[in-house]
Amino acid sequence: MKQNLTKSAQAVEVVHPDSGLTALQEKCAILLASGIRITDAAQQIGTSRASIYRWMEEAAFLCYYNLMKQEVQAYVEGALLDLHQKALDGIKASLDSTKEEVRLKASMWVVEKVSQIPIGETSVRKVLKQKAALETRREDLWDNVGWEAAKDATYKQSLLDAGLDE
Numbered sequence: 001m002k003q004n005l006t007k008s009a010q011a012v013e014v015v016h017p018d019s020g021l022t023a024l025q026e027k028c029a030i031l032l033a034s035g036i037r038i039t040d041a042a043q044q045i046g047t048s049r050a051s052i053y054r055w056m057e058e059a060a061f062l063c064y065y066n067l068m069k070q071e072v073q074a075y076v077e078g079a080l081l082d083l084h085q086k087a088l089d090g091i092k093a094s095l096d097s098t099k100e101e102v103r104l105k106a107s108m109w110v111v112e113k114v115s116q117i118p119i120g121e122t123s124v125r126k127v128l129k130q131k132a133a134l135e136t137r138r139e140d141l142w143d144n145v146g147w148e149a150a151k152d153a154t155y156k157q158s159l160l161d162a163g164l165d166e
Helices: 024-031 038-045 049-055 058-097 100-115 123-134 144-161
Strands: 003-005 012-014
Touching: 003 038, 012 024, 024 049, 038 049, 049 100, 100 144, 123 144
Parallel strands: none
Antiparallel strands: 003 012
């Protein structure tokens, strides 16, 4: 296990072998990822803002910070998914409101949201052709003719695999 000597405390800090950070740096990354401001995080962990800014330039700190942001984001997404039914119930209740303005606003909101739902390609052949073009890497082939032939062969094989005629 690697050890660092900090200038301010003149004490030995143990660096975690998985993250490459001290416990203090890990705690800081967790605080920042959860939305705490740098100034407040510095106060909570007993270090300077300058130290945190320095840490934010280090790859190990940034990677751990990003990992913590992913965890926070996953937690928030889960919490939002838990609330979706309650939100739908609220929208349904608004649609049944005795106030015409509330019903109209709720109806317009629902129509707007539904119209924004993306609809993907409906032609299997088009999707397979696009997939074949992506799978056939142009830079791996010598000329455009060779690339087109490889792309067509990949597409034809995809059609066969899907049980479709050419």
